[in-house]
Amino acid sequence: MSYSLIDAEYLRLWTSAIFEKAGFLKPNADLAADVLIKADLRGIDSHGVARLGGYLRLIEKQRINPRPEIKVVRQTATTATLDADKAIGLISAPAAMKIAIEKAKEFGSGWVAIKNSNHFGIAAYHAMMALEEDMIGFAVTNASPLVTPALGAERMLGTNPICFAIPAGSEPAFVLDMATSAASNGKLEIAERTGKQIPEGWLTTATGNASQNPSELKNGGMLLTLGSDMAHSSYKGYGLSAVVDIMSGVLSGANFGPWVPPFVAFLNPVENQPGEGIGHFVGAWRVDGFRDVAEFKNSMDLWIQRFRQTKPLNTEQPVQIPGDFEREEEMRRKQSGIPLVKSVYENLQSIALEFNLPLNAAQ
Amino acid sequence: MSYSLIDAEYLRLWTSAIFEKAGFLKPNADLAADVLIKADLRGIDSHGVARLGGYLRLIEKQRINPRPEIKVVRQTATTATLDADKAIGLISAPAAMKIAIEKAKEFGSGWVAIKNSNHFGIAAYHAMMALEEDMIGFAVTNASPLVTPALGAERMLGTNPICFAIPAGSEPAFVLDMATSAASNGKLEIAERTGKQIPEGWLTTATGNASQNPSELKNGGMLLTLGSDMAHSSYKGYGLSAVVDIMSGVLSGANFGPWVPPFVAFLNPVENQPGEGIGHFVGAWRVDGFRDVAEFKNSMDLWIQRFRQTKPLNTEQPVQIPGDFEREEEMRRKQSGIPLVKSVYENLQSIALEFNLPLNAAQ
Numbered sequence: 080m081s082y083s084l085i086d087a088e089y090l091r092l093w094t095s096a097i098f099e100k101a102g103f104l105k106p107n108a109d110l111a112a113d114v115l116i117k118a119d120l121r122g123i124d125s126h127g128v129a130r131l132g133g134y135l136r137l138i139e140k141q142r143i144n145p146r147p148e149i150k151v152v153r154q155t156a157t158t159a160t161l162d163a164d165k166a167i168g169l170i171s172a173p174a175a176m177k178i179a180i181e182k183a184k185e186f187g188s189g190w191v192a193i194k195n196s197n198h199f200g201i202a203a204y205h206a207m208m209a210l211e212e213d214m215i216g217f218a219v220t221n222a223s224p225l226v227t228p229a230l231g232a233e234r235m236l237g238t239n240p241i242c243f244a245i246p247a248g249s250e251p252a253f254v255l256d257m258a259t260s261a262a263s264n265g266k267l268e269i270a271e272r273t274g275k276q277i278p279e280g281w282l283t284t285a286t287g288n289a290s291q292n293p294s295e296l297k298n299g300g301m302l303l304t305l306g307s308d309m310a311h312s313s314y315k316g317y318g319l320s321a322v323v324d325i326m327s328g329v330l331s332g333a334n335f336g337p338w339v340p341p342f343v344a345f346l347n348p349v350e351n352q353p354g355e356g357i358g359h360f361v362g363a364w365r366v367d368g369f370r371d372v373a374e375f376k377n378s379m380d381l382w383i384q385r386f387r388q389t390k391p392l393n394t395e396q397p398v399q400i401p402g403d404f405e406r407e408e409e410m411r412r413k414q415s416g417i418p419l420v421k422s423v424y425e426n427l428q429s430i431a432l433e434f435n436l437p438l439n440a441a442q
Numbered sequence: 443m444s445y446s447l448i449d450a451e452y453l454r455l456w457t458s459a460i461f462e463k464a465g466f467l468k469p470n471a472d473l474a475a476d477v478l479i480k481a482d483l484r485g486i487d488s489h490g491v492a493r494l495g496g497y498l499r500l501i502e503k504q505r506i507n508p509r510p511e512i513k514v515v516r517q518t519a520t521t522a523t524l525d526a527d528k529a530i531g532l533i534s535a536p537a538a539m540k541i542a543i544e545k546a547k548e549f550g551s552g553w554v555a556i557k558n559s560n561h562f563g564i565a566a567y568h569a570m571m572a573l574e575e576d577m578i579g580f581a582v583t584n585a586s587p588l589v590t591p592a593l594g595a596e597r598m599l600g601t602n603p604i605c606f607a608i609p610a611g612s613e614p615a616f617v618l619d620m621a622t623s624a625a626s627n628g629k630l631e632i633a634e635r636t637g638k639q640i641p642e643g644w645l646t647t648a649t650g651n652a653s654q655n656p657s658e659l660k661n662g663g664m665l666l667t668l669g670s671d672m673a674h675s676s677y678k679g680y681g682l683s684a685v686v687d688i689m690s691g692v693l694s695g696a697n698f699g700p701w702v703p704p705f706v707a708f709l710n711p712v713e714n715q716p717g718e719g720i721g722h723f724v725g726a727w728r729v730d731g732f733r734d735v736a737e738f739k740n741s742m743d744l745w746i747q748r749f750r751q752t753k754p755l756n757t758e759q760p761v762q763i764p765g766d767f768e769r770e771e772e773m774r775r776k777q778s779g780i781p782l783v784k785s786v787y788e789n790l791q792s793i794a795l796e797f798n799l800p801l802n803a804a805q
Contacts (some may be wrong), residue, residue: 155550157520158731186549187518192732215693225687231761233753243685253688255681261674278673287755307674310641315668316763319682321749322606325616329741330578330732336748353744368521369555369693378692381716385699386684390596392650393488398594401681 081419083440089418091116093431093438094128101138102145103170111169114200122408123256125265126201129423134167134198136344136418142305143167143197149174154349157186160331161193165356168199168220176208176216179363187368192331195355198222198342202242203256203405205361207243212250213372214363216244221327221334221358222340226260226320227301229313232287235337236300239265239323244402246366247285248376250383254402259320260302261313267293267302272420280307311327326360333358446803453780454479456794456801457491463797464501465508466533472767474532477563482780485771489564490629492786495793497530497561499707506530506560510536520549523694524556531562531583535722539571539579542726546577548750550731555694558718561585561705566604566619566768568724572607573615575783576735577726579607584690584697584721585705589623589683590664592676593652597664598700601627602686607765609729611739613746617765622683623665624676630656630665635783643670689723696721 091392092150098108139145147166151159159178163171175191179344182189192236194357199205199220238258245253258264262281268337270293277293284290285299296302305316328335333354340348340357366375389398412418419427431438454475461471482490500506509528514522522541526534538554545552549562562568562583574577585600592607602619608616625644633640633656640656647653648662659665668679690697696717703720729738752761775781782790787803792803 143786153732155728155731156548158727160732176555185519187521188551188553190551190664190727190731215689217646227755228749228752228761230759231752232755235749235752242680244683245688253684255685257675257678257681259678261669274730280674305678306624306668307670311643311670311674314762314764315620315622318620319604321616321764322608322618325608325742325745326578329738330729332737335741335745352732353741364521364553365518366693368518368553369516369523372693374695375692377696378695378716379688382688382698384690386591386598389591389594389598392590392593392595395582395637396593398591399677401677401684 082420083424084416084418085438085440087116087120087413090119090128093436094131096436097131097135097434100436104146107170108330110173111167114169114173114204116417117204118201120409120412121163121201121203121405122412123201123265123405125263125268127417128419128427131197132426133343135430137197140344142340142344147171151178157182159191161191163193163196163356165195165197167197171196172199172220172361173207173208174216175359176205176218176361176363179361180209180212180214181241183363183365184212188362188364190360190362192326193359193361194331194333196333196357198357199359201256202240203244203254206242206244206256207252207254209363210246212363213246213366215246215366216242216361216363218242219323219327219359220397221324221339223339224337225264225296225302226304227283227287228321229304229306229309229317232301233337236304236317236320237339238302238322239320241319245275245379246376247261248373248378249382250380250404251402252331252402253379253383256405259316259323261305261307261316261356262302264296264302269294290299297433302325327358328354330356330360337411354424445783446666446787447779447781448481448801448803449779450483450776453482453491456464456799457494459799460494460498460793460797463799464498467509470533473536474530477532477567479538479780480567481564483772483775484564484566484768485775486628486768488566488626488631490780491782491790495789496706498793500560503707505703505707510534520545520552522554526556526559526719528558528560530560531720531722534559534725535562535568535581535583536571538722539568539581539724542724543572543575543577546726546728547575551725551727553723553725555689556722556724557694557696559720559722561720562722564619565603566607566617569605569607569619570615570617571682572726573609575646575726576609576729578609578729579605579724579726580747581605581724582686582690582722584687584702586702587700588659588665589637589667590629590646590650591684592667592669592672592680596700597663597685599667599680599683600702602666602683602690604686606680608742609739610742610746611736613743614769615674615765616742616746617762617768619765619768622668622679622686624668624670624679625665627659627665679697690721691717694721
């Protein structure tokens with residue numbers, strides 16, 4: 080497959096300029112671009128600039144507000160709910176995380192639910208904000224329904240990710256950022272693009288039959304939850320996804336389950352929604368609320384080093400620490416540039432034309 | 443298979459009396475018995491009175507302290523760390539949850555890490571304490587290593603459960619209590635007892651080969667994490683189990699990973715342990731820290747009702763809400779009595795003899 084390589088810094092500046100032209104204030108444009116480029120750097124291509132065109136269509140349709148007034152609508156010492164005023168999650172989630180971190184500084188922990196928001200971007204961006212404060216970060220979001228609960232044959236849940244970011248000492252931080260479905264949407268897109276079959280246990284047809292054809296998702300198919308089938312505890316993946324949906328949607332007053340609005344502009348939200356927009360939930364625990372930070376970091380380093388030394392099943396594939404792949408990819412792509420597949424590159428070129436802001440590869 | 447049926451109230455009183463004879467103060471004996479009987483009532487037979495004999499052996503070996511002085515060793519407004527003084531988790535986790543709930547009453551949320559503890563019992567007991575306060579409860583624990591990380595062939599993690607308990611209105615509460623392994627130890631025990639093969643993806647032999655023989659666990663085999671293999675995202679189950687291990691062990695100052703001490707008295711803890719005892723982590727969020735309680739409960743009822751109505755794959759097997767099975771089992775067993783398999787019943791009879799406290803079935 081052919082890729083166009085683009086320098087990350089150049090792409091970040093261009094992306095920010097596009098967000099500004101679409102109506103964002105400069106600091107928000109910079110932040111939104113930073114979240115997207117971070118996804119591309121970390122190898123989460125499904126959540127990077129590939130999303131930009133979709134966001135612009137949602138702004139046109141006034142489903143994303145480029146100039147939101149994000150407000151705290153309820154709070155205690157360590158909890159708050161934000162009304163994101165139809166902001167994109169790329170903006171509202173960092174705003175919420177800042178509040179959670181401030182609360183944690185003062186009271187040991189902080190938690191913020193967000194309603195009336197839109198697409199979250201990568202959860203790791205938000206949770207990792209806690210790391211520089213020696214806090215453990217947590218971030219979850221619900222998402223438009225593509226996943227069937229265990230025993231079901233209906234799209235009821237999003238791929239509802241869970242992220243924990245945990246600081247370490249001399250070792251890099253532990254960062255788990257995972258969809259609660261058996262496979263992420265991004266993996267299906269890659270299989271579809273490369274014309275490959277997918278493993279059983281990822282997807283069903285619209286009527287619930289097993290399918291190894293990644294295109295079935297577009298025909299009304301359903302993703303399966305982590306665990307894939309009842310014999311392998313798919314009810315656990317369903318349970319985790321449900322918790323994410325409830326913390327993000329029910330607790331904040333956003334939509335939940337099958338009512339979460341679609342991320343694509345050509346699909347309209349269902350009628351009679353029980354809440355407002357999409358919901359997120361973020362938070363932070365101060366490490367020194369529980370243990371001396373230096374002691375904790377020493378133990379985390381030991382944890383990481385010992386797990387790296389786990390006897391491997393295959394000596395060529397050592398056991399990884401959550402976040403290793405993304406961090407290593409980020410180091411590589413900062414050097415080599417971000418690879419954009421043809422369809423994404425062409426989409427960005429059409430945006431460049433629309434906004435009269437040229438984008439050149441190999442910068 | 444033949445069972446002895448025992449009335450839950452009678453078994454609770456007898457179990458409490460045994461704990462008292464083993465040195466527990468009366469309130470702690472009552473509490474520990476309550477946690478065990480709750481597990482038996484909810485159908486989690488692996489965590490009920492079947493554990494009693496093992497606990498008594500650990501008390502004899504002074505690895506469980508029957509008269510612990512549980513102390514707060516560090517705290518902020520919303521966080522605390524407890525030294526459980528070698529208490530059993532059946533006692534230390536409810537003590538921690540009480541502190542978390544008090545902190546949440548005052549500040550919106552509360553979080554307690556516990557070190558120097560021992561077996562947790564069912565996580566749901568602790569997390570569900572939050573429900574009557576209109577809070578969301580959270581409880582996790584690490585456990586002695588039986589599970590290999592994805593790509594590994596070494597016992598590094600326990601079955602490390604995650605529990606969320608979320609209140610509802612007219613509907614019963616949502617209670618997810620799940621091991622982060624593909625299958626719980628309890629399921630293997632049932633398969634072994636009934637002479638059945640287990641599905642692929644639950645277990646490997648000591649050298650990492652796939653196995654469908656449940657007895658392989660006793661031969662040094664390893665449980666696999668939720669997801670079972672890399673194609674089905676076993677790194678996600680590993681990541682979740684790792685988070686539980688870190689929150690429970692590293693954050694509290696307890697042991698973690700391969701150093702977590704065994705739950706059976708005939709195996710000694712490994713030497714040069716990095717922490718103290720077993721670790722847990724519990725907490726609570728006040729619902730009204732985020733949203734009006736009545737509104738939240740209405741939305742939770744809608745969530746639950748809508749998910750029950752999910753189009754089923756098979757009309758005879760409707761989609762369940764996490765906690766349904768356990769709650770229904772509890773209602774049945776409160777009426778019919780707790781069924782004890784022969785080996786457990788005989789074990790209790792030998793305890794009855796040892797402590798001169800007769801136990802009669804069919805009470």
